[in-house]
Amino acid sequence: MKNNVKVNSNIPFNELPLLPPDNAKIETIAILRQVTLASIALAELKGLAYTLPNPSILLNAVILKEAQMSSEIENVITTHDKLYQALSATGKPIDHETKEVLRYREAMLTGFNMVMKKGFLNINGIVSIQEILEENKAGLRRLPGTSLKNSITGEVIYTPPDDYDTILLLMKNLESYMNETDVISHLIKLAVQHYQFESIHPFYDGNGRTGRIINVLYLCLHGLLDSPVLYLSDYIIKHKADYYRLLGEVKINDNWEGWVLFMLRAVEETARQTNNQIKSINGLFLKLQDKIKENAPKLYNKELLELLFEQPYCKIEFLVDRLKISRVTASKYLSGLEKIGMLQSKKIWKETIYINIELFELLKR
Ligand SMILES: Nc1ncnc2c1ncn2[C@@H]1O[C@H](COP(=O)(O)OP(=O)(O)OP(=O)(O)O)[C@@H](O)[C@H]1O
Numbered sequence: 001m002k003n004n005v006k007v008n009s010n011i012p013f014n015e016l017p018l019l020p021p022d023n024a025k026i027e028t029i030a031i032l033r034q035v036t037l038a039s040i041a042l043a044e045l046k047g048l049a050y051t052l053p054n055p056s057i058l059l060n061a062v063i064l065k066e067a068q069m070s071s072e073i074e075n076v077i078t079t080h081d082k083l084y085q086a087l088s089a090t091g092k093p094i095d096h097e098t099k100e101v102l103r104y105r106e107a108m109l110t111g112f113n114m115v116m117k118k119g120f121l122n123i124n125g126i127v128s129i130q131e132i133l134e135e136n137k138a139g140l141r142r143l144p145g146t147s148l149k150n151s152i153t154g155e156v157i158y159t160p161p162d163d164y165d166t167i168l169l170l171m172k173n174l175e176s177y178m179n180e181t182d183v184i185s186h187l188i189k190l191a192v193q194h195y196q197f198e199s200i201h202p203f204y205d206g207n208g209r210t211g212r213i214i215n216v217l218y219l220c221l222h223g224l225l226d227s228p229v230l231y232l233s234d235y236i237i238k239h240k241a242d243y244y245r246l247l248g249e250v251k252i253n254d255n256w257e258g259w260v261l262f263m264l265r266a267v268e269e270t271a272r273q274t275n276n277q278i279k280s281i282n283g284l285f286l287k288l289q290d291k292i293k294e295n296a297p298k299l300y301n302k303e304l305l306e307l308l309f310e311q312p313y314c315k316i317e318f319l320v321d322r323l324k325i326s327r328v329t330a331s332k333y334l335s336g337l338e339k340i341g342m343l344q345s346k347k348i349w350k351e352t353i354y355i356n357i358e359l360f361e362l363l364k365r
């Protein structure tokens with residue numbers, strides 16, 4: 001379908017073309033070359049994720065980081081320390097922004113479980129992801145008045161469709177596009193569906209964040225990843241001006257190539273970064289394993305070490321639950337590992353939390 005409709009940024013774009021776009025526009029030579037690079041990096045990531053001592057180590061860390069970065073694009077700022085504290089020191093009151101980031105994490109996990117269980121991602125699923133994120137049941141937009149403004153100048157950049165039936169029709173078309181496998185690479189389709197979702201802008205708020213969750217779920221849906229371990233939002237926030245500009249240029253001058261290349265580079269760079277992080281985590285696991293074996297051999301227990309990687313902010317209860325040991329033994333383990341410098345204890349609220357310091361530093365990056 002040709003995208004030759006003139007767009008006026010102040011008028012609701014009810015003429016947003018249905019998918020798919022012309023193949024010639026999204027399968028240029030430059031794009032196909034970049035697809036190869038992104039595929040290689042992503043395939044390496046898919047494989048490397050299995051080399052971790054425990055896959056949930058990365059899953060926890062990446063989802064938290066993705067949640068943090070993606071929310072930062074919306075100016076919801078919290079720190080890694082606050083996030084881990086909120087998950088471990090459960091009695092402590094949590095500030096509003098940290099709660100919002102944790103909701104992002106919950107929305108992402110809910111979406112992932114849905115995709116794995118059902119094998120598809122539909123409109124209802126997308127609505128429920130946004131519901132968790134925004135903590136309201138407003139659903140798809142029914143009232144006009146939504147527009148995207150430049151946060152500094154207040155100038156209107158884009159006004160999405162405002163007619164409910166049009167929004168529903170566009171969403172059904174997007175749903176089919178997302179779930180079908182055709183001749184176009186899923187990495188190219190990833191870029192196309194993200195553009196379309198943001199352009200439909202089906203919700204009153206949270207479209208950016210819902211769309212970024214869908215991106216990672218899309219990769220899982222089509223087997224490009226086995227778990228949502230790619231934090232694309234890190235790249236997006238670093239290149240936010242280009243991200244906005246290129247989303248706009250598809251409509252303004254049909255620049256599909258620029259947009260698709262941007263998303264493919266995001267996949268490639270982020271996958272590489274995650275690959276290096278996995279290698280560092282694996283290296284650290286072996287290093288700490290040796291350190292315990294050398295300095296406190298009686299405290300060496302593989303399951304315990306794995307737990308300390310899964311929960312970089314650990315506490316006695318976690319050991320009691322997982323290892324089925326008494327509080328006294330658990331406490332001996334943790335304070336013993338603190339003595340050899342592997343953990344650092346911190347009193348948070350009314351609890352003592354033991355931080356796997358080197359791992360935490362690594363995960364923050
Ligand atoms: N010209 C454009 N066309 C389509 N979508 C756009 C355009 N410019 C920006 N967007 C999308 O709109 C999103 C912002 O929409 P909204 O405020 O509903 O989402 P959010 O999740 O609350 O915010 P944010 O994305 O800033 O976190 C941007 O993240 C981007 O994905």
Ligand SMILES: [Mg+2]
Binds near residue numbers: 207
């Ligand atoms: Mg918003």
